[in-house]
Amino acid sequence: MAVSANAYPFPARLVVVADRDYVGDDDRWLALIKEIAAAAVGRPVVIQVRAKGVSRSHASELAARAREAVPGDVPLLLNGDAALAEHLGYSGVHWPEADIPASRPPQALAWRSAAVHSIEAARVAEQAGADFAVFGAVYAPGSKPGDGVGVEALRAVACTTSLPVFAIGGIHPEQVAECLRAGAAGVAAVSGILGAPDVRAALDRYCEALAMYVEPAAYPAQEGRSR
Secondary structure (H helix, E strand, C coil), X not given: CCCCHHHCCCCCCEEEEEEHHHHXXXXXXXXXXXXXXXXXXCCCEEEEEECXXXXXXXXXXXXXXXXXXXXXXXXXXXXXXXXXXXXXXXXXXEECHHXXXXXXXXXXXXXXXXXXXXXXXXXXXXXXXXXXXXXXXXXXXXXXXXXCCCHHHHHHHHHHCCXXXXXXXXXXXXXXXXXXXXXXXXXXXXXXXXXXCCHHHHHHHHHHHHHCCCCHHHCCCCCCXXX
């Protein structure tokens, strides 16, 4: 049940998960977000702000600082807290699987995504009014211990849900084509970008890998950038 190119609703094909726990330092994390945002302007990229391993008050402070660091024309999702996301002016919220609401909440944010690890969870995300699902880990993650479930599991979810599905987990540009052939609408990355020596170059490689399989209209030519 893969979403057709003409019906694709979300303005991005790459989700950069800005995971504060992976970076391990507030200032370095915020600097990376600024660098990613600068590279993402005018491109089909969304940034997801995630700071799970800190106190609630600290996470709120970091969310506010991250919002200030990102230009308004770059879609920005906040992990977990829809009310805070709306208060701070985020584009949307990303629900961890355990936090997906049982029914569709009032629409306040432009975009909602949901982490899913099964067909059943994808169905719950549909009922909750998610705009897309993030499924994984497809390959062994680079940002935490664990194994991947493989592209056939990704295919099973993408073929079952009406939601666009983004693949996550150990995905580098070399794996993008395999994920899209399995039905993914896009990919999400943590270590592949946050851990790269050159963030802009890494983001370029992901976008170029995606552009080979996505309609050209989704990737308008950018002056001074090769495709």
